[in-house]
Amino acid sequence: MSLSQLGDVFRVLSYGESHGPEIGVVIDGVPAGLNVDESQIQQQLNRRRPGQSDLTTSRSEPDRVQITSGVVDGKTIGSPICMRVANTNTRSKDYDQLKEVYRPSHADYTYHMKYGVPTLAGGGRSSARVTAGWVAAGALAEQFLHQLTSIQVLAWVDSIHTIKQPSLPVDPTRAQIDQSPVRCPDTKSSNQMEERIRWAAERGDSLGGTIQLSITNCPPGLGDPVFGKLNAKLAHALHSLNAVKGIEFGGGFDLSTKTGSEVNDEFVQTGNQIGTSTNYSGGIQGGISNGMPITARIAFKPTSSISKAQQTVNQSGEQVELSVNGRHDPCVVPRAVPIVEALSAIVLMDAYLLHRIHQPAS
Secondary structure, eight states, X not given: OOTTEEOSSSEEEEEEOTTSSEEXXXXXXXXXXXXXXXXXXXXXXXHHOSOSSTTXXXXXOOOOEEEEESEETTEEOSXXXXXXXXXXXXXXXXXXXXXTBOOTTXXXXXXXXXXXXXXXXXXXXXXXGGHHHHHHHHHHHXXXXXXXXXXXXXXXXXXXXXXXXXXXXXXXXXXXXXXXXXOOXXXXXXXXXXXXXXXXXXXXXXXXXXXXXXXXXXXXTOSOSSTTOHHHHHXXXXXXXXXXXXXXXXXXXXXXXXXXXXXOOOEEEEXXXXXXXXXXXXXXXXXXXXXXXXXXXXXXOOOSOOSSOEEEEBTTOOXXXXXXXXXXXXOOHHHHHHHHHHHHHHHHHHHHHHHHHHSOOO
């Protein structure tokens, strides 16, 4: 068991630290003969990279992906695929004042208690910087899903702070989502979210929010009924993302206030397909996809790194006042959209390959 690996068949091993020379992934279990478009991987990395606008951290990284193994002439060859992204704009001196201080709500204290050494500059392995490798792996998984299935993965910002966009009649396109600096497809809500993020940044503070996930054209049968539930695997992957504090599928927590007759999804036959008249289950029943759209909302807490003065202690237990300087996002939610898509695509690719293994022999 690897603590840095995601997946059982389609296995993604993450490596690297925030201020190390590089970060990346090694992907094993990839079938041979699949097409690889490096430009599509780069496009998703560009959506995640820092320095996109004045709403994000000023750390500017090109995040250029380099595939060093497992792909020849644009096709997979069945061996592990290694993808690396160089760190080019590290400023470790920004963290000199923090070497012996436990930053509020950061991993500094827990990391120190677990490993016996303080976290490295920029949070080291605990930093969201390492998610660049996850996005590269997820972009590749998405390409494979498009070649092998009809599954589509899409995410967008649903709320920031107290601003929530109205319900959408249909899913937006990725192009529509990216027209907004905060990746909210509703123009009015997007403008309000921008203003709110700037308001928090001016005060040295930060904001959280939610991301809506929509997975369409997923065939029935993906996932397993006990410890391999598809919703559990998605939740495990998404909870591995920094700042995530909650996930709900389908009707989510509101289902706890309803009766069974109000929210049971009744099956119907439409043409040659069986579906449900409602989708309170969020496309997953008994841990297995039922063919309906898989829907989830992911909640992110406010960014922990803020310049507003806070009280904490150092490694000697002495009380200190701390203002975290450096380059940080006042709200991480917009940049997390491609990471949510990437982790979901990795889980779905793994579930699809497991599903093929479990199919009855003909």
